Amino acid sequence: MYCSCESCHINNTFFTLIQEAGVDKFCHSRSEIKIPSGKTFINQGDEIKSFKYLKDGLIKLHRLDINGKDQIIFFGRPLDYISIQNTFSEKTYNYSVTAIENSTVCIFDINVMKDLIQTNGKFAIKMLEISSMALNRIIDNSLELISKTMYGKVASLLLFFSEKVYLKDSFDLPVSRKEIAQYTGLSIETVIRVISEFRKDGIIKVFGKRIEIVNKPGLISLNEHN
Amino acid sequence: MYCSCESCHINNTFFTLIQEAGVDKFCHSRSEIKIPSGKTFINQGDEIKSFKYLKDGLIKLHRLDINGKDQIIFFGRPLDYISIQNTFSEKTYNYSVTAIENSTVCIFDINVMKDLIQTNGKFAIKMLEISSMALNRIIDNSLELISKTMYGKVASLLLFFSEKVYLKDSFDLPVSRKEIAQYTGLSIETVIRVISEFRKDGIIKVFGKRIEIVNKPGLISLNEHN
């Protein structure tokens, strides 16, 4: 199996910290899979056997709540460490992961990973940094969603896709109205009405899945003050 | 400075993983402070110079949002690692920490801590476990607060104090109605009305700060289905 790590844009994070012998072992335990959009590749309850990160694409982490309703925890972009949440504290996943765009996932043997953390101090610190950042992001999301109105919640997610995922003002929304509802905690109808209001107010243009942000300052203002 | 680590109930977590030479260095960098209830001992924006954990007492992590409103992130119990969130990813705290009961905080030099992580593999894994658990807890809280009605939110917090903090059905509420509002995202008046309804419905008894859970199954049911 050829190790194509050099071509991976996550090089900086991982491989600058691993020296000769380590790289061999690490690369040998590595594999890569393509996940088509819509496919759930980790199921809530699955045993954790590997450490995964998203090389390319877009995913959602989601979970069934006590009443059987599916809730979206967050959307993962490239460089997000899909497994970080409980790779080190649980034996099974307590959430599912589904691709919402065609994605590429890198997979490492969990024991090789743990071994590396134990023997490479800098690598261990790096992993803690990554874990801390994930925690910060969840906290930000959580406080944001609890304090905002429906306008702020939807504005926030549109800005996330525009500024953090596609880096454009015009993009195809990778999620359904239902998924926006599952993420924001709003009802589907409310999400539709908000999007519709944004459209009527000239904040955005909508053509099915296609979103074009026309008045970005307006959207940012809605995000910050609603 | 005498190292009284043996008497600390967190021994298991930390010191079983550190061998001779390490303990000396670690203990030498350790200190302990008493924090009176109500005192803010970490301010949003402060430089992170040490690693702290709560030995005894009760604290709240909180943050000012963009509009100047104080939001409570979570309540920390003994053994919670106050600093975990961003000790390893940020230079300054992005939240404040305030004691809501008389508390004892253990303080370690951050560099000694990082050194220990780099040189002691098992310790590094342990820290990652702790970080993962913190992340899981925040995710649980977040999903809970976004999907519940006012009844479920307040019920959930009452049960937290009863089952996770005081281990009794009768206890003095360590937070004001305002703080419950800041944590749940509800208005103060709504919090009061919910507590008042619980009282009228015979779920709890209220004498000022004193709460007595009378109908626990009822409260649990409210927590799960509202």
Next chain:
DNA sequence: CGCGGCTTTGATGTTCATCAAGTAAAGTGG
């Protein structure tokens, strides 16, 4: 073609925030 899922809109009712006003409790200065 017809079925199921996604989307949209309207009508209606519930959940919740805001405003106003008042009481209790707790600190502050004389």
Next chain:
DNA sequence: CCACTTTACTTGATGAACATCAAAGCCGCG
């Protein structure tokens, strides 16, 4: 110690934010 201010708590009235129910159009798919 008492008057004084401030802060916490409480209740009611009102309106805004949001969910739910119902109905209909759209679209992909077997």
